Amino acid sequence: MSIPCPTLRRDGDRVVILDQTRLPWQEVFVPLDSLSDAAAAIRDMQVRGAPLIGATAAFGIALALRDDASDAALQAADACLRATRPTAVNLHWALDRMQDALRALPAAARRAAAWNAAEAIRAGDAAANAAIGRHGLAVLQPLAAAATRPLQLMTHCNAGWLATCGHGTALAPIYAAHAAGLDLHVWVSETRPRNQGLLTAWELARAGVPHTLVADNAAGWLIAEGRVDAVITGADRIAANGDSANKVGTYLKALAARAHGVPFYIAAPRSTIDFGCPDGRAIPIEERSADEVRLIHGIADTAGGAPLCVRIAADATAACNPAFDVTPAALLDGIICEFGVFPATALAAVAQR
Numbered sequence: 273m274s275i276p277c278p279t280l281r282r283d284g285d286r287v288v289i290l291d292q293t294r295l296p297w298q299e300v301f302v303p304l305d306s307l308s309d310a311a312a313a314i315r316d317m318q319v320r321g322a323p324l325i326g327a328t329a330a331f332g333i334a335l336a337l338r339d340d341a342s343d344a345a346l347q348a349a350d351a352c353l354r355a356t357r358p359t360a361v362n363l364h365w366a367l368d369r370m371q372d373a374l375r376a377l378p379a380a381a382r383r384a385a386a387w388n389a390a391e392a393i394r395a396g397d398a399a400a401n402a403a404i405g406r407h408g409l410a411v412l413q414p415l416a417a418a419a420t421r422p423l424q425l426m427t428h429c430n431a432g433w434l435a436t437c438g439h440g441t442a443l444a445p446i447y448a449a450h451a452a453g454l455d456l457h458v459w460v461s462e463t464r465p466r467n468q469g470l471l472t473a474w475e476l477a478r479a480g481v482p483h484t485l486v487a488d489n490a491a492g493w494l495i496a497e498g499r500v501d502a503v504i505t506g507a508d509r510i511a512a513n514g515d516s517a518n519k520v521g522t523y524l525k526a527l528a529a530r531a532h533g534v535p536f537y538i539a540a541p542r543s544t545i546d547f548g549c550p551d552g553r554a555i556p557i558e559e560r561s562a563d564e565v566r567l568i569h570g571i572a573d574t575a576g577g578a579p580l581c582v583r584i585a586a587d588a589t590a591a592c593n594p595a596f597d598v599t600p601a602a603l604l605d606g607i608i609c610e611f612g613v614f615p616a617t618a619l620a621a622v623a624q625r
Contacts, residue, residue, distance in 0.1 A: 279324055279434055280331065280394065282387065285338055287331045291318045292434060296474035297571050297579070304328075307336035307349050314356040314363070317466065321435020322508045322544055323397045326362030329353045330390035333370045334383075341382035346374060358556040359517055359596050361509040361546040366393050398438030400541040403610035408445020408504070408539055409452060411606070411613060415501055415535075416454045422482070423449070423456040424501045426491065429463045429519035430471040431506025431539065441506040441539040443475065445608065450481050458483040459500060461491055463519055465564045465593065488521050492528040503529050504608075507540040514601025514616030515552030516540075520594050526603040535605040538616070542609050547623050552598035562591035 279290045287304040293316065294300045302318070304310050310332030313319050319328045336349035350367055357363060373389040374382050416423040431442035439447065449456055458476060460483050463469040469485060476483040486494065494500050503525055509517045516522075516538050529536040549555060566585040571577035585591065604616035614622055 278437075279319065280327055280437060282331070282391070287328075287335065289313055289319055289328070290434070292320055292471065293318050295434070296470050297577065304331070304335060307332055307352060310335055311352050311356050314353070320468070321431065322360040322362040322506070323401070323436040323441065323541060324434075325357060325360045326366035326543065327390070327394045327397055327437050329356075329363050330366045330370050330393045333367070333374070334386035334390045337374075337382050337386045341379040341386075343379075346371075346382070357558060359508045359558045361549070362541075362543050365543045369393060394437045397436055397541065397543075400543075400610035401433075401436050401439035401441060401444050404441055404539050404541065404608055405439055405444030405448035407610075407612050408537070408608045409448040411537065411608065412445055412449045412454065412456075412502070413452075416449070416456065419501060423454060424459065424499055425456060426459040426461065426494070426500045426503045426525065427472060428461040428469070428488075428491075428503075428505045428522050428525055430468040430475070432472060432475040434471050434475060435506065440475075441541065442504045443472065445504060445539060446476075446481060447479060450479065456482070459491070459494060460485045461488050461521065461525070462486065463521060464488055465568075466595075467569075468519065491525050495525070495528045495532050495534055498532075500529075500534055503534060503536045504539055505537075507538045507544050507607075508596060509549065509555050510538065510540060510545045510607065510619070511549040511551045511555060511601075512545075512547045512619065513551045514604060514607065514619055515555070516599045516601070516604065516607070516616070517552065517555045517557070517596045518599065520597045523597040523599045526599040530603050536599075536603060537606050537608055537613075538599075538604055539608040542611065542622055545607075545609070545619060545622060547619075552600065555596075555598055557597070558595040560593045560595050562593055565591040565593050 432440035507516045601616035606613045
């Protein structure tokens with residue numbers, strides 16, 4: 273699948289991103305001119321999705337070293353970016369890669385090397401996601417062959433090309449299946465409170481993939497009614513034992529899928545597997561602002577559609593906003609990565625890749 277508008281690109285000595293806080297209503301590209309711009313883009317979710325967060329952090333290092341490539345500047349930039357979001361391990365993986373590429377170099381050589389290393393991370397992610405699509409297609413083909421209707425898939429959050437540097441993770445097999453001519457339909461969970469499901473619907477509409485947006489709480493009913501053949505989501509961190517952190521609400525879908533015999537897959541690159549994290553209990557879960565629960569953003573239902581922010585709960589209303597939950601490995605039918613499809617409880621085979 274061709275990528276219609278790249279999520280992240282270099283433009284001389286700066287970086288340009290697609291501002292995902294404006295989607296699906298506006299397609300706006302904004303420049304990142306500094307380390308602080310890159311950190312804010314990650315923290316404020318102008319870029320989101322574990323692989324894209326990692327790539328943006330890598331380019332953030334390159335931006336930071338343009339004028340000062342000293343050891344102190346490198347370490348300060350690394351610390352700044354590591355503090356932006358805690359759950360997505362790709363952030364730390366990419367920063368580790370940048371440190372490995374730059375630490376031993378003299379300061380005079382670091383500027384060019386930083387851009388090259390960041391470009392390599394971006395290109396590597398695109399290639400990994402294309403491979404995830406191929407391996408995921410092999411999972412979907414027998415399901416489609418056995419179906420007497422269009423293959424019914426469900427996903428949660430957004431794990432398409434918007435969340436990566438190309439193709440996507442959970443959506444990569446769907447795009448590959450659509451390109452291969454499989455008759456399919458996707459149930460898109462809205463994914464409150466950030467509503468990233470709207471981004472998935474926007475992506476699928478652009479690609480011509482049949483889909484239906486549903487309220488998060490409709491997922492269990494759809495699965496119980498036999499209207500879902502498989503669930504595929506992405507991940508922000510996979511522990512060594514296969515426990516997987518993804519956008520909050522994923523765990524409930526995995527429980528419903530297991531209760532009704534529906535296969536549930538995680539699609540994520542090798543960089544999302546944290547072999548230093550023993551299990552899901554050790555995965556840090558980001559808690560975001562309570563106002564993300566109390567407020568809803570959209571546009572006016574009038575000509576011109578001006579942006580609106582609507583309050584649905586008073587400031588005094590206590591609100592809890594965990595951004596992720598953890599799905600135990602025992603509920604997963606497999607993890608699809610660039611090296612193939614692996615049982616969630618047997619990831620050791622991936623460790624040496």
